[in-house]
Amino acid sequence: MTRETKISEITKEAENISTETYFDTQIVKFKKNDMFYYIAFKGRSTRPSYYYFLSEPNREESLNITKARIKSNHEKKVKYLENKKIESDLISVGTILYSSWGYEQTNINFYIVLNRKNTVVTIQEIGKHKEFEGRDYGTCTPNINNKIGEPFQKRITKHASIKINEVEDASKYDGSKIHWSSWY
Incomplete structure (x- = not known):
């Protein structure tokens, strides 16, 4: 069901219907059966949040809080993306990336950036120096002298990461030792 169909269904037999877009949220206000309503659709959602009140002033007060x-969530999102853009701009030739992935164990992979053009990077997997803290866990750091496989191209996401495959996202390595585990 589309959002428009949902709105038509909900506001059937309603009066004083008004619609506004506030940042990424569509808000529909209306009066139905002596109750004052507003519904809000966030982003591309087709499922609204419902709110109803006994008086119009109560509805407006609640709507202002909403x-x-x-607005606060939008500002946080914008600031987050601005910070990620700055992080993304710091990914350049020679940057080491890492990914941490796995189920019931933690696998660590390292990559080095060989080339960058706009948001497309050419990267190559590199080895790691493992330190054992136990039989099947420890820490590791990148080994740039051990190239693994062939270089390949990927795009930097808006979150300053690179999607390697379905389970693996790589981000900028900060130079610290990273914990790994292998239970099998």
């Missing part, structure tokens, strides 16, 4: 929350 709008403040929407």
Whole structure:
């Protein structure tokens, strides 16, 4: 069911229907059966959040609180993406990336950036120096002298990471030792 169909269904037999877009949220206000409503659709959602009140002033007060929350979340998202853009810009030739992935164990892979053009990077997997803290766990650091496989191209995401495959996302390595485990 589309959002428009949902709105038509909900506001059937309603009066004083008004719609506004506030950042990434569509808000529909209306009066139905002597109750004052507003519904909010966040992003591309087709499922709204419902709110109803006995009086119009109560609805407006609640709507103002909701709008403040929407604005705050939007500002946090914008700031997060701005920071990630700065991080993304720091990924350049020679940057070491790492990924941490696995189920019931933690696998670590390292990559080196060989080339960058806009948001496309050519990377190559590199080896790691493992330190054992136990039989099947420890820490590791990259070994740039051990190239693994062939270089390949990937795109830097808006989250300053690189999607290697379905289970693996690589991000900028900070130079610290990274914990790994292998239970099998």
